[in-house]
Amino acid sequence: AQTVTQSQPEMSVQEAETVTLSCTYDTSENNYYLFWYKQPPSRQMILVIRQEAYKQQNATENRFSVNFQKAAKSFSLKISDSQLGDTAMYFCAFTLLTGNQFYFGTGTSLTVIP
């Protein structure tokens, strides 16, 4: 079975500071993709960043970067220079290379404090 665990239900960070959101997952497969999605209070889910499991280089998208540790099955998201607009629920997810489904964690609610 595929599972995703986000152990931090809530986090807060001061504006302009850096914060790291944790995610671990479990799968017996070797090839998969990992994602971080953002869900602002407006509710629409937005893709933040994507990582291919076969790539050792960590993905980056502007202020967002990941720390992908395949052996540890860990996929954390780092947000640098936090902005008020980063306040949202963040979901970690993955899909198998040969799968049709996405597996989501329970989310981390991030609040950026002015």
Place this chain on the structure above:
Amino acid sequence: NAGVTQTPKFRILKIGQSMTLQCTQDMNHNYMYWYRQDPGMGLKLIYYSVGAGITDKGEVPNGYNVSRSTTEDFPLRLELAAPSQTSVYFCASSYSRLRTGVAGQPQHFGDGTRLSIL
């Protein structure tokens, strides 16, 4: 740039009533999904479809039905509404490649439907 469109945005139902949540996408995606999100929880997959005429159960399919007669539309039907179905429902779609399916392709989500069963 409509993307994934869900209607209605809000609905209140009485126990035992039925309704259909509509979902349509204009990106020609083969894969479509229905999730429910309960307060403080992640997304749980209800049903998904890999193409017109093909549907499969997800993690929590009981009490729901789906159909996929066209690539664009993927309605979700509640036949006998129960309080346990109070939730926010999200529809999503993904592009798929011939050999690798949906792998690596992000999901595009609708704005959600907030449904209350009283």
